Amino acid sequence: MTTVWRSCRVLSGRRSTKTNFKLSLLVVLLLTSVVYILKVTSNQRDPVMVIADGDNDIDISWAEPEKCPACFGDTCELLRRGHFVKVDSESDRYMKKGIVSTGRIGGVKVIAKSMNEAGAWQRYERFICRSSPRPQVCNASYFILETMLVTDVALKVPWLREAWKICHLEKSALSLCVSDRFLEDVRQLYVQNVEDEGTDMTKEGDTGRAFLSTSLLLNEEAVLLRYFTTKSTTPWPFPKFYGACGRVIVVEHAGRTLDTFMDSSWEVRADIALQLLQLVDALREKDPDWVLFFLDVSFQNFAVDSRGWVRLIDLDEVMVIDRRTVVNQEQTEMCNEQCYMDFQKKLYSDEYHCEDIFKYTQMMYASICARLLSNLQKHPERRKWGELREYQEGKSVDLDEPPGKGLLHNPPDEMREALEGALTQCVQETLPRGRLGAVLRLQEILGTT
Missing domain, CATH: 1.20.5 (Single alpha-helices involved in coiled-coils or other helix-helix interfaces)
Incomplete structure (x- = not known):
């Protein structure tokens, strides 16, 4: 100059x-x-790897945005607006839940979750390359748009029920009883009707389909949170979904997990227990279209937010049941642990039909009572109640070292006997419909605390 x-x-x-x-x-x-x-x-830098933020740059390489559209989504501006800071790798509690970064959006604390181990992604990329017309020079992030993953075939029930083998070693819960109606609803959410706006929008529509296929095959939690917290009009007890950048999703931080409340006052623990039972009520009865059935009950899969509300924070093992495809009837015969185990075995078999699944949804109450509410010091065998995979081929499941006691330990003397009786009937009913009656009794007892 x-x-x-x-x-x-x-x-x-x-x-x-x-x-x-x-x-x-x-x-x-x-x-x-x-x-x-x-x-x-x-002074320009790679726009994919770094986002400018005033005088500083935010490194988002941990989100792997360059992998898109073979990813969960590309709303990477969230990471800039949220001022995300990478989580310390030594934070065991965060790392176990796949939380890789934290930030704030609109004053709300949010987290970025990476929900899969590297091996699953590698298997996915190998499938994309094998399906590509040019496998010898394949770049999975680009060639996904040339595969069946962006076609209608990949969003149909028959294909989805077999496609879990692409990335995982075990069958996913969502694919067991999912309906074409739900998949079509979800497809519209991801594609956002761009296909109706002209042929020049086809590529954008394929990109949305790539995000959806990736989410369904790698971790359906991304799909469930996005659908039930952004499109559904029912207020579901889940953390809000904000978006996805590369191979992480951005969701509301739901608070502390249940195991951190074991030494709280009786009033606090009783309120949490009551909300857990009401949460099951909501999943079974609240929505006119869908029933949600979760199979994995643990202290780490629920959290209490800053307002004191209980949230289900891990949707890996959640089934979506279409009310139009099932017989809406309650279980008229007694069903306890072995009955529940037999049901799960049928559920995961190819021959099982989902028409009568609604009558088994009350077993969510039994799992809550046995594994979270019961005094586990008095009933230690209930820690693994109803866990099918504990009994398959002698396989041991890591339950994240559950607490030695349940939420309802050391109740007030005046309600101890009634509470124990209702919990016992919730876990092990001794007469038809005894469990549902016990749940009502528990809600009455806990509601007076």
Whole structure:
């Protein structure tokens, strides 16, 4: 710049005509513009890996945005707005739940979750390359748009029920009884009707389908949270879904998990227990279209937010049941642990039909009573109550070291006997419909605390 202005002085200092002076000024302005453009260009960085934030840059390489559209989504501006900070790798509690970063959006604390181990993603990318017309030069992140994953076939029930083998070693819960109606609802949410706006929008529609297929195959929690907290009009007890960047999703931080409340006052624990039973009520009865059935009950899969509300925070083992495809009837015969185990075995078999599944949804109450509410010091065998995979081929399941006691330990003396009796009937009913009666009795007892 010094050289530029020196030239200007030299030119203006001569006895030149007005025309020459104007010409020299124009030259100076052009040179100044060129210098500015070169400076800006030299300071540019990879827009995928780094997002500018004032005087600083935010490194989001941990979200792997360059993998899109073979990813959960591309709303990476969330990471800039939320001022995300990568979580310390030594934070065991966060790492177990797949939380890799925390931030704030609109004053709400949010988290970025990476919900799969590297092996699942590698299997997914290998499938994409095998399905590509040019497998020898395959880049999975790009070639996904040339595969069946962006076609209608990949969003139909028959294909989805077999497609879990692409990425996982065990069958996913969502695929067991999912309906085409639900998949179509979800497809519209991801594609956002761009296919109806003209042929030039086809590629954008395929990108949305790629996000959906990836989410369904890698971890359906991304799909369930997005659908039930953004499109559904029913207020579900889940953390809010904000978006996805690369291979992480951004959701509301739901608070502390239940195991951190074991030494809270009786009033606090009783309120949490009451909300857990009401949460099951909501999943079974609240929505006119869907019944949600979760199979994995543990202290780490529920949390209490800053308002004191209980949330289901892990939707890995959640089934979506279409009310139009099932017989809406209660269990008229007694069903306890072995009955529940037999049901799960049938559920995971290819021959099982889902029409009568609603009558088994009351077993969510039994799991809650046995594994979360019961005094586990008195009933230690209930820690693994109803856990099918504990009994398959001698396989041991890591239950994240559950507490040695349940939420309803050490109740007030005046309600101890009634509470224990209702909990026992909730877990092990001794007469038809005894469990539902016990749940009502528990809600009455806990509601008076």
